[in-house]
Amino acid sequence: MGKNFTRPDCPYYYEDYYRGRETRTCRLIERNPHSRPWHPDLCKTCPVPYILTHTRVEHLALEATVVKKFFRERVEVFAVCTKHLRELDNPLVCPDCEAERAGKNQT
Secondary structure, X not given: OOOOOOXXXXXXXXXXOHHHOOXXXXXXXXXXXXXXXXXXXXXXXXXXXXXXXXXXOOOEEEEEEEEEEOOEEEEEEEEEEOOOOEEEOOOOOOHHHHHHHHXXXXX
């Protein structure tokens, strides 16, 4: 691992240095048994921290996988609104939640 690694601001990133251990992992990718292995360089381009800070979906469930495209590995995210059980093309917005918000604002 390089010296320039910066700890990502992500709730799924985990590290443990207790008593000489050096453990780093992404718990979101770790949950997916079909994913390629995680490595810290993936954090640089991972969309998950941005999604979590900018999403308007209150009931968001994420699944991530490491994929290799064009000779580079990157993190792909699968998002679901658990309130409406809807797969989201854009994890920042759930159309059903937005329709509910619009209906409440008109009342």
